[in-house]
Amino acid sequence: MTFAKIERRSLPDEVYDRVLGQIVSGSLTRGQALPSERALAEALGVSRPAVREALQRLTHAGLVTVRQGGATTVSDIRRTGGLDVLPHLLLPGGDLDLAVARSILEARLAIGPVVAGLAAERHGRAAALLDAVTAIETDTDPVGRQRKALAFWELVVDAADSVAFRLMFNGLRAAYEPALRALSTVMAGEVDRVEHYRALAEAITTGDADTARRLAHDLLSHATRALLHALDLLEGARR
């Protein structure tokens, strides 16, 4: 019997999720006006500062446009949103959006090999990488393995010494983490190939950038292909 940390939810966070959910689900569309802060506060049964905090957060996430004296309007997520919206697009209403999942896996596939190559050029630390591989191997739970794989990639992206890739990784990880369980079938063929991770760690620590790129690509393309295959099956079932 274990106890998990209790997740605290502040009122502005609840308001943020409510409004964001309406935007993502399409109930609130681009250009549409939100109720005033006062009206929203009354409707949601919270104070106006709570609504303000949520709206400011939505503003900085690029999801709404606020004008003093005027109505707050919904922005075009794709034009102005940032990576932190991605988790909400991936699991709208709790179900996996396959197109979003595909785009995440495509992005990983584009970035992973380059990051691995840079890490090899800039020399990752052998001990930490091998420890991370062992951690993947040791964890037999599908979700746990994915977490361990993420920890491995965190070390790789740190070794790449690129702040842009590092911050991107943070955003992609944040998107992916809520979907670990939903994606575990698709990801199994990747995270179960421990020897591949080990070889990648080896290539990085010996500075073999070409091999690192190739191995990373091999490793990451499996899940992308599995998802595309699942998408094809879905398309087929639809006809």
Place this chain on the structure above:
Amino acid sequence: MTFAKIERRSLPDEVYDRVLGQIVSGSLTRGQALPSERALAEALGVSRPAVREALQRLTHAGLVTVRQGGATTVSDIRRTGGLDVLPHLLLPGGDLDLAVARSILEARLAIGPVVAGLAAERHGRAAALLDAVTAIETDTDPVGRQRKALAFWELVVDAADSVAFRLMFNGLRAAYEPALRALSTVMAGEVDRVEHYRALAEAITTGDADTARRLAHDLLSHATRALLHALDLLEGARR
């Protein structure tokens, strides 16, 4: 004589920038405690709600950790920050951080060809892309040209039909835009090659993914090389 739009700066935004500046400059380091909301409000001569809004924003940007009843502490930007921190890292105190600039250009170089390839597979719209190329050609101002090139790439990333890449593009653009002038020397060799953009638009609209990838890589690697060259010169001057 033209007039530019007056940029409104809210008080919470000013507080956010103040605190973020301290974090980015290293005056406030990882794990360090910030003053309480009340103390900070008094020190900055603003109300507590303004400070709250700024701190909540810093929290959601992954830059500080707030605990009810306890002190707000500075987080590790690289571990928890998102892409929206990137502009602040690129131009800390107004001067270009070359390592950050390099990482942005490396990221572009990794992503651009893949996005171009996807756009070709998924067929970008010819007219819009060619209009965008004409806009690049027509604008002779170095900064303006870069803006037009960004508009071109926006069309490309839209044609790629990948929300993950699209949102990433938004973040990278936001990082890059404040540094257009500072980077214009490095970028000139790229944005001045209009015929290259035209060929890329052609490859995308005819669905030639391999050519699109190659052209995108050629196009984007120039600035990366120019910057690396500048970095080498700086290294040499330091010895």
Place this chain on the structure above:
DNA sequence: GAACACAACTGGTCATACCACTTGACCACC
């Protein structure tokens, strides 16, 4: 039709009060 004034409404900021939680100190009990 253009310019102006005004009212109503919106967002922006502040002050104050109170609640919820954390931390440290101290005490009691086993």
Place this chain on the structure above:
DNA sequence: GGTGGTCAAGTGGTATGACCAGTTGTGTTC
């Protein structure tokens, strides 16, 4: 010595009300 309980002081979280700043629509005047 270790555990649990209580209390005070300080922190963040929330609400209310007031007022300021900006926007929009309407009516009036020229």
